[in-house]
Amino acid sequence: MSTAEIEKQWTTRLRKRAHGHLPPEKLLPDTQPAYVSSWIYVFGVTTIAALVMVILSGIILALRGPQWWHSSSVGHFVNSTHLWSVEIFFFAMIVHLWGKFFMAAWRGGRSLTWVTGVVTFLTSVGTAFTGYVSQTNFDSQWISTQAKDGINATGVGSIFNVLNLGQMLMWHIVLLPLAAVILTAVHVLLVRVKGVVPPFEETNGASK
Amino acid sequence: MAFLWSLAALIPLDNYGHYIHWGVIDISVANFIVVVLMVLAFLAALFLPFPGRNRRKESR
Amino acid sequence: MKTKPFRPDVDAPEYKGAYAPYDIIKEGTIAIVVVGLLVVLLATLFGSPDERAITIKAWSNADPIDFATTALGELNGTTITAQYGAPYNTAAPGQNLGPLRLAQFAGVTIPVNTVRDFVINPLSSLPYDRSLSAALTAWKGASASQQGTWVSNYTKGATKMTWSNGIISDPASNTGPVPTMINKLTAMARSGALDQALVTGNGFYTTNYTKPLLFVADGTYLANLAQKQHLLGSQWGMMNETGSYPGQAWLWLYTFWYQVSPFSSSSNADLQVSAVMGLLSLLLLLLPFIPGLRSIPRKLKVYRLIWREYYNG
DSSP states (O other): OOHHHHHHSHHHHHHHHHHHHSOHHHHSOSEEETTOOSGGGHHHHHHHHHHHHHHHHHHHHHHHOTTHHHHOHHHHHHHHHHHHHHHHHHHHHHHHHHHHHHTTTTTTTOHHHHHHHHHHHHHHHHHHHHHHTTSOSHHHHHHHHHHHHHHHHTTGGGTOOTTOHHHHHHIIIIIHHHHHHHHHHHHHHHHHHHOSOOOOOEETTEEO | OHHHHTTSOSSOOOSOOOEEEETTEEEEHHHHHHHHHHHHHHHHHHHSOOOOOOOOOBOO | OOOOOOOTTTOOOOOOSOEEEOOHHHHHHHHHHHHHHHHHHHHHHHOOOOOOOOOHHHHHHHOHHHHHHHHHHHHHTOSTTTTOOTTTOSSSOOOOBTTBOHHHHHOOOSOOOIIIIIIIHHHHTSOOOHHHHHHHHHHHHSOHHHHHHHHHHHHHTGGGOEEETTEEEOOOSSOTTHHHHHHHHHHHHHHTHHHHHHHGGGSSOOOOOHHHHHHHHHSSHHHHHHHHTTOSGGGTGGGBOSTTOBOOGGGHHHHHHHHSTTGGGOTTHHHHHHHHHHHHHHHHHTGGGSTTGGGHHHHHOTHHHHTHHHHTO
């Protein structure tokens, strides 16, 4: 096989493109621009840490099945860690969103980073919702019978039946977490590719 | 089995909640605390000094 | 070659300043440890809510009249489910946004016939009983108008319905097999058998609780319990949780619209609020591309606090 032939291979081209956009020193940087110096920057990584906790506690709940936590105090404790990591997840994600808004972090070719962030937020709201209706308790009975009206009115209820526990549990523990994790990964990779947004340029005290 | 009981919450919040009514707004105290903490966290992040990172003035 | 003008809300200046050491792996590890400890602390302190699910058995034992009235409504076609429309049946056109009737377009994909699914089929699944068998035979043999007459006569007496010694009594006459059916269904519900009959509609296994949930939601028992927990839609319930736990606070804007005019009095509120929230989500998503909106952060100057070290040199 000639070198030219190897160069034309899909695999070779993909590798070169990936390496061009995201060399190891960008993927795992050891320096940051000096302007990255504020507590507001910790809320992104806090969101990811909370997502890790959500998934770990969710995995333990999945190991024993959807009703384990009603009858076991260990299960109930794991459910509590699942709930509180979700609360911290949304807490951190929303503060992160406020921070990125006030930095106009979409500037300099970073609009897709913003867009994937918002889609991740909306996906997370859906993931949490399917969790609330999969609790198999009074809360899930009430939330599902209420939410069905909103979802049915849009026509989505014809395929997304919030009263179908099996369907909601599948969405909650397979489809939506998969989407949320992939979106988060893309979001973080985009941040690494594009770098952290630089400050507004100011001349005579006014931003340019 | 005794250690399992110790997993019960120390301050369970199972009693009926308290609610704040203000005009059209009707929010549980628990949610209100969460929202206030979010705003405080945001303001703290803006105003508190970030510990210096031994900045080395290297350009690249 | 023409260079594009610099747009401060779209373009970013090139950074030529200093770099500082940054340990991304250490940062991630610290975040996971801190959040992990905080999660364990909160879980240990406060736990999490778990109000037991209600059952049709519990409902019909707590309030047999409410159950019997609801069952009669299912037979009479007057309950929420019976009059719902898509995706359950064609009883109503459903909500609309101008000419858009999205639910109706999507069609009946989860068919629920309250007479058949909530009354006749469960009763037919009971072990043989002479009076029940006779009642069901009379019902099935009667014309629709005859069935309608019986049910509407029974409904006229329903406000004077009484419950004593395990019997539902209704003073109305010419009600055919309806009193037997309502009594047998109430007894079935109180034994717990109706809970099972509704969920096992698809055979041995099931993961689908559509029918029992719709039936329960047609009564007042579930809503009364929800009201005590401050969970009603009119109580901003969407963001609330049972007990004193924080709930889905991030749904605040979604539930807010239901509280204010014109949505609070609209019969199409669900669809209208969904449309408003869809539009607002789209605005948030496309914020970087919307002139005016994307200039807000530059004009508010909050960024000067975030990057104060940079601006102060």
